[in-house]
Amino acid sequence: MTDGNRGAQPERNDGSRFDRLPATPDDRTVEGRATRREVIEWWVERFGLDLETFEGYTFWEKGAGKIWAFADEIESPAAVEGLGMTFLRTRQEHWKPTTDAVQRFGREADRNVLVLEEAEARAFLRGADTDPAWDGDWGYLIAAHGIAGAVEPIGVGLYLYGELRSRMPKGRQREFDPRQE
Incomplete structure (x- = not known):
């Protein structure tokens, strides 16, 4: 929600730009958007990666649930065509890692x-x-x-x-x- 006032409308996902993932569920302003914590915990739980694997990466959504990983910082939102690598598909019943992400981070997986x-x-x-x-x-x-x-x-x-x-x-x-x- 925007500010908790009566009549305030929740923010909507704008599929034409990159929006940085919120750090935690408490920081979420767009309903259904994954958080940085949820994304990292999913990789840790599913594939046994260390939490530290993703230090230095920011995570962004463009489209409905298309998560990108970027090894740098920029202002959010960002109106660019690509940002880093495609990383994960969310907003579906089962989250799906991308081939790029598996090839980049999968060597460290133990599960x-x-x-x-x-x-x-x-x-x-x-x-x-x-x-x-x-x-x-x-x-x-x-x-x-x-x-x-x-x-x-x-x-x-x-x-x-x-x-x-x-x-x-x-x-x-x-x-x-x-x-x-």
């Missing part, structure tokens, strides 16, 4: 990371669904693959009913022929 075998990783990169062995949580996971002795995040997968559904964006899907490597 809900599904490490795929080579054939599964290739299928995932093509955008195909697979049925890997997984006995963890359902929902959005970090799909990863072992490369050069480390686990590298590939992207976001949706695990339901024993199936991993690739959420690799069409423009980033790739087909690899192992005979050409």
